[in-house]
Amino acid sequence: MKKKSQAVIDSIVFIIMVVVFGMVCMFGYVIFSDIEPMITEDLDLNESKVIISDMNTRYPPVFDSLLALVFLGIWIAGIASAFASETHPILFGFMMIIIVFVIIAGAMLGNFYEDLFTDATLSSVVIHFPMTNWILSHMLEIGIVVSLTILLVLMGKNRL
Numbered sequence: 001m002k003k004k005s006q007a008v009i010d011s012i013v014f015i016i017m018v019v020v021f022g023m024v025c026m027f028g029y030v031i032f033s034d035i036e037p038m039i040t041e042d043l044d045l046n047e048s049k050v051i052i053s054d055m056n057t058r059y060p061p062v063f064d065s066l067l068a069l070v071f072l073g074i075w076i077a078g079i080a081s082a083f084a085s086e087t088h089p090i091l092f093g094f095m096m097i098i099i100v101f102v103i104i105a106g107a108m109l110g111n112f113y114e115d116l117f118t119d120a121t122l123s124s125v126v127i128h129f130p131m132t133n134w135i136l137s138h139m140l141e142i143g144i145v146v147s148l149t150i151l152l153v154l155m156g157k158n159r160l
Contacts, residue, residue, distance in 0.1 A: 025063040060128035106143025
């Protein structure tokens with residue numbers, strides 16, 4: 001059985017995974033920052049307090065960079081999946097129409113992120129995650145670029 005191209009599903013999965021991973025990282029930092037003082041209070045060893053404090057300091061840059069790495073990895077996987085799938089060229093036109101809905105979903109997720117992290121309690125977290133903030137606040141543009149690159153690969157592979 002031949003697999004048909006799943007450019008639309010690849011784009012939707014890409015957008016959802018990036019948004020979910022970014023939000024989980026940010027909420028994880030909020031939770032860890034809230035419980036870090038309680039953990040250090042209960043510990044008797046000064047060395048453990050230093051380790052916990054160091055973990056709290058290193059959390060944002062590590063997970064911010066990790067989201068950028070996941071972003072690029074999923075994008076490359078989507079392009080590779082589009083290149084490896086067998087499709088008829090007529091499906092390209094249908095996929096262009098369906099991609100509009102993917103872009104709308106990306107815009108809605110981007111707006112959801114903007115609404116969620118403009119709250120007073122969560123807005124201070126955004127400062128610590130600059131790459132994540134940029135990626136999640138520009139989901140419309142990212143959805144367009146990712147979808148177009150996948151569609152271009154689908155169109156271009158038939159011309160090779």
